[in-house]
Amino acid sequence: MTAARSVRLLALGAALAGAALTAQAQAVLRVTAIPDESPTELARKFEPLGKYLEAKLGMKVEWTPVTDYAAAVETLVNKKVDLAWFGGFTFVQANVRSGGKVIPLVQRAEDEKFRSVFITDAASGITKLDDLKGKTLSFGSASSTSGHLMPRSYLLAAKINPDADLKRVSFSGAHDATIAAVASGKVDAGALNISVWEKFVADKKVDPAVVKVFYTTPGYYDYNWSVHADMPAALREKIAAAFLALESAPGGKEILALQRASRFIPTKADNYNGIKGAAEQAGLLK
Structure with missing residues (x-):
């Protein structure tokens, strides 16, 4: 060879x-x-x-x-x-x-037309985005589309700067944790993925008469x-x-x-x- x-x-x-x-x-x-x-x-x-x-x-x-x-x-x-x-x-x-x-x-x-929801305790007196001024709000993860980016963009479009106009902004890390934070009274309101919210309601893990949706965003790709x-x-x-x-x-x-x-x-x-x-x-x- x-x-x-x-x-x-x-x-x-x-x-x-x-x-x-x-x-x-x-x-x-x-x-x-x-x-x-x-x-x-x-x-x-x-x-x-x-x-x-x-x-x-x-x-x-x-x-x-x-x-x-x-x-x-x-x-x-x-x-x-x-x-x-x-x-x-x-x-x-x-x-x-x-x-x-x-x-x-x-x-x-x-x-194709995903949405986010803003939720609050039904007794909070919050009925619209403008009512969030001076309140505490939880997003999900900082990198979440439906739990942070798009809710933030709709707040900015409504001339509400979360970092300046709210008392405190926090990040729960996940959509289910945001629901828990609102339900337990840790924050006045939260923003999350609509499908997780609807699943929690369907599974009776949250009572919509106690924790309610007060704003639903327009649709976007997610x-x-x-x-x-x-x-x-x-x-x-x-x-x-x-x-x-x-x-x-x-x-x-x-x-x-x-x-x-x-x-x-x-x-x-x-x-x-x-x-x-x-x-x-x-x-x-x-």
Whole structure:
């Protein structure tokens, strides 16, 4: 065997080994989500979806919880996970942070016109946004679209500066924690995701006669499932197709109900230009 042929064989062997390692690594789809609810609730909601994706994709699906919104952004930007559930603002952050390499695949039909609600104790005397002046208010996470960015933008549009006109602004970290803060009297009012509020009311975890909604925002684009652009196109297409097929899949209605979705639809980065503009105007996009 000549030296040149030996080198070629070694190179071929290394390439095959590398391909095998890549295939082995991609045999697991690592999934995460912004922690906008408690860890146990997120894991409960994801379990049947994860099993469905395993069956559809023919690969193991692994849930990877993160501690905060920033960690969800960084894990996908740095390709430590393959698929992430983002709010509109966290998607924009990831897209900007990655130089456009984080792309949205699908969103719930509800996310085309998502809304936030402002809530208060029914006995507080707060009936409109202007009544918040001099009061205490809890947002969710600082990086939350529906729990901070968009509620803040609508306050600013109403000529209310949360940092100057309110007595105190705090951040609960999650939508369910915001409800708890208002219900316990820790704050006068809170802003959160409408679907979490409606789920709490439906499950009788909050009494709307005691804690009430006093303002609902106009609609805006919000949540989506995103991937890194370096993911093979064939896998991206399979993931998107799996979500789009949920509506008619066996057990799909139950999975969709857990995701608070009627169905999933395709989405694109341009849908979130309004979120990006709101974040820039509020000085929240770095």
